[in-house]
Structure formats: structure tokens, C-alpha cells
Amino acid sequence: MSTHALGSAKLVLAQNVVHIDPAPAVFEAMKEGWARQQSARFLRAASITPRLRLIERFGEFTGQYPWQWTPAEGEAFIAHLRGGAKPIQMSTARTYEVTIGLFIEYLMDSRYGWTEVCGERFGEGPQAVFHEGNSVLHTIEYEGDPRRRPLDYDEVQALFDAADARPAKIRGQGRKGVLAALRDAAVLKTIYAYGTRRTESSRVDLVDFRRNRKAPRFGNYGSLMVRFGKASKGAPAKRRTVLTVPEMDWVVGVLQEWLSEIRPHFAPGRHPALWVTERVGRLSPRSINEAFVNARQAAGLDEDLDLHCLRHSYITHLTEFGYPARFVQEQVGHSHASTTAIYMGVSNEYRNKLLEASMKARLGEDWE
Incomplete structure (x- = not known):
């Protein structure tokens, strides 16, 4: 049994081999070793591959190898990405800095032997590229696009009205896609009614809807089991149960119509997915996103609104309905709770109601 750490230089570098051009070979071995080290920490390929791609981009940008990288190269790389026609967001810049920093930490860790290899072969070793003095500081809690916001009630209704109108419009034009348009309208309404992400929505199966004995009037749609929730790094998908709330009880009719009148026309057979395609496959997150874009454009809503804004809307509206923060x-x-608060954008009317209730509680009915 090897006593070397998984990802160490001795395990990934070919022993007793003299490379004509050793620098590229060592760089490739470094990336392979880092991939092994991350796999040992149960990170998925979906996380590892983009990290390796970023390291390759950084190497291509500098024209140098990791043992030659300095803080100056790191600063120039981020400055390059922050400029131009499509600058990256501050949060993305930080993610890049952290990723490059993790790679450098791996190389400098004595357990993996890369510092020794670089010293022997190239006469220099890796050094920290980003530090407190030249990295993006996390100074505020939310750095997302400020244009992303919850839809108000009128905008939600306009979105749904536009989605409901698309099937008739497609039919009138003699085009294919009526069934898909009916499905897309149901998808958007269900996403809003349960506050799910697009990937979560794509992975919902028929069996994920359950009865809630505390709310029998919702029948088989009293709750939704989300089995593929957003996972933390290196962790499996999170699970949660989303209860159907009375203010969203209209979704029961939407789901019943979809399952009894529309979905059978797709001839899904025994396919387990709630949302299926014309080719009897599972509806993809990308297709769900396109459904939102089509409805948003038809409704004439702000183009900066995206599908995730429906989740923002769900959180905001549950709060305005009076549900406790913990429940939401x-x-x-x-x-x-701080993450939930970031998504919230309650209306002035709601805040004025809270203010009025507070004033009445403190000063009595005649406070005005």
C-alpha cells in the first residue's frame, strides 16, 4: 500500500523518465494530481472540471507555469476579466481567486511534494498569487446582479397570462408546439407555487407529490418532496419537503389538469418524470429557462428578470402572506436565515401595514 497522499507528485509523475520538454509534463501532472486530491474529498466531476479549466486559462493568459506565477500575473488576469465588453461580476472574480488560491495551496503543501520537484527541476517553486492585499474582499453579504428582483403580483399574473395565451397563438399560426406550450405554462406556475430552482424542478418525479394529513383538501398535492436540492460543495444533494400553502392552492388544479388532460398526450408510458418532452424525455433545466424567457417576452416584462426571480417572488410573497421567517x-x-433574507423584497404596502400594526400596538387606536 502506498504511503503517499493521493495526488502527490510521486504518484502522478512518471518515475525514471526524462522529458524532452519537462515543464508542460509537470504542469499536466500537477493538474492530474489536484484532480485526484479533489476526488478523494468527494468533489464531483462537475466541480473539478471547471476548476481545472480555469487553471488552464490562467496558464494560457500568463504564458507561464505555476512555479513562475506571481501576484502580478494574478492581478493582471482579474483586471483583464473585469474589463472588456462583458466584464465578470465581483463574486465571479472572487471565485476565480479562491480557485487559483486552492490550486497553489495544493502545490505548496509539503505532503504532495511539488515544491521539491519544482526546486529540483526548475530552480524555483510556487508562491501565493492572491493574498489579502490584492484579492477581492467580501465586504457585503450579497453581490448578485441588483437587477434581479422579485416579481410583484401584477407581473406574476402577466407572466402566467402570457404563458396561457401561447398555446392558442401557436395553434392559430398552424405551428407545432401546442402541447409543449401548455406544459410550459404549468411548469412556470408550479415553480412559483413551490419556490423551486430550475434543476430541482426538472428532477421532480410523479411520486414526489404527497398527501399532507394536516391539509387533506389539497388531496395528493399537499406537499412536494424535493430530492435534488442544491448541494454544498462535496456533499450530496439536499432534500426538503415543501408544503402546499393555502395562498397557492390554485396549483392543485394546474397539476390535476396537467396530469389528467395534457401529459397523457405526450404518451410518456412509465416515465417517472413529472415534466416530459415530446420525445418522452425529462424536461431539461435549459428548456424550463427558455419557457420563462418566452413568457417574459410575450408579457413585455423587464428583460433583466430571469427564472430564478420566481423563487425570489415566492419567498417575498410568503413573507407578505405573514408566514414566519423560519417556515419560509x-x-x-x-x-x-440570512440567505433567505437576501431573496426578499417586500412591498411598501406590506411594510406600511407592519408599521401601522406596530404603532397601534404602542400608541393605541388613536395614534393617527
Whole structure:
């Protein structure tokens, strides 16, 4: 049994081999070793591959190898990405800095032997590229696009009206796609009614809807089991149960119509997915996103609104309905209440109602 750490230089570098051009060979071995080290920490390929691609991009940008990288190259790389016609967001810049920093930490860790290899073969070793003085500081809690916001009630209704109108429009034009348009309208309404993400929505199966004995009037749609929730790095998908709330009880009729009148026309057979395609496959997250874009454009809504804004809307509207913060947090599967708060954008009317209730409680009915 090997006593070397998985990902160490001795395990990934070919022994007793003299390379004509050793620098590229060592760089490739470094990337392979880092991939092995991350796999040993149960990170998935979906996380590892983009990290390796970023390291390759950084190497191509600098024209140098990791043992030659300095803080100056790191600063130039981020400055390059922050400029141009499509600058990256501050949060993306930080992610890049952290990723490159993790790679450098791996190389500098004595357990993996890369510093020794670089010293012997190239006369220099890796050094920190990003540090407190030249990296993006996490100074605020939310750095997402400020244009992303919850839809108000009128905008939600306009979105659904536009989605409902698309099947008739397609039929009138003699085009294919009526069934898909009917499905897309149901998908968007269900996403809003349960506050699910697009990938979560794509992975919902028929068996994920359950009865809630505390709310029998919702029948078989009293709750939705989300089995493929957003996972933390290196962790399996999170699970949560989303309860159907009375304010969204209209979704029961939407789901019943979809399952009894529309879905059978797709001839899905024994396919387990709730949302299926014309080719009897599972509806993809990308297709769900396209459904939102089509409805948004037809409704004439702000083009900066995206599908995730429906989740923002769900959180905001549950809060305005009067549900406790903890209940809302559990419904959407956030680990921290602060994350839920970031999504919230309650209306002035709601805040004025809270203010009025507070003033009446403190000063009595005649406070005005």
C-alpha cells in the first residue's frame, strides 16, 4: 500500500523518465494530481472540471507555469476579466481567486511534494498569487446582479397570462408546439407555487407529490418532496419537503389538469418524470429557462428578470402572506436565515401595514 497522499507528485509523475520538454509534463501532472486530491474529498466531476479549466486559462493568459506565477500575473488576469465588453461580476472574480488560491495551496503543501520537484527541476517553486492585499474582499453579504428582483403580483399574473395565451397563438399560426406550450405554462406556475430552482424542478418525479394529513383538501398535492436540492460543495444533494400553502392552492388544479388532460398526450408510458418532452424525455433545466424567457417576452416584462426571480417572488410573497421567517427558510431549503433574507423584497404596502400594526400596538387606536 502506498504511503503517499493521493495526488502527490510521486504518484502522478512518471518515475525514471526524462522529458524532452519537462515543464508542460509537470504542469499536466500537477493538474492530474489536484484532480485526484479533489476526488478523494468527494468533489464531483462537475466541480473539478471547471476548476481545472480555469487553471488552464490562467496558464494560457500568463504564458507561464505555476512555479513562475506571481501576484502580478494574478492581478493582471482579474483586471483583464473585469474589463472588456462583458466584464465578470465581483463574486465571479472572487471565485476565480479562491480557485487559483486552492490550486497553489495544493502545490505548496509539503505532503504532495511539488515544491521539491519544482526546486529540483526548475530552480524555483510556487508562491501565493492572491493574498489579502490584492484579492477581492467580501465586504457585503450579497453581490448578485441588483437587477434581479422579485416579481410583484401584477407581473406574476402577466407572466402566467402570457404563458396561457401561447398555446392558442401557436395553434392559430398552424405551428407545432401546442402541447409543449401548455406544459410550459404549468411548469412556470408550479415553480412559483413551490419556490423551486430550475434543476430541482426538472428532477421532480410523479411520486414526489404527497398527501399532507394536516391539509387533506389539497388531496395528493399537499406537499412536494424535493430530492435534488442544491448541494454544498462535496456533499450530496439536499432534500426538503415543501408544503402546499393555502395562498397557492390554485396549483392543485394546474397539476390535476396537467396530469389528467395534457401529459397523457405526450404518451410518456412509465416515465417517472413529472415534466416530459415530446420525445418522452425529462424536461431539461435549459428548456424550463427558455419557457420563462418566452413568457417574459410575450408579457413585455423587464428583460433583466430571469427564472430564478420566481423563487425570489415566492419567498417575498410568503413573507407578505405573514408566514414566519423560519417556515419560509425551511420551504426553500436555505441553511441560513440570512440567505433567505437576501431573496426578499417586500412591498411598501406590506411594510406600511407592519408599521401601522406596530404603532397601534404602542400608541393605541388613536395614534393617527
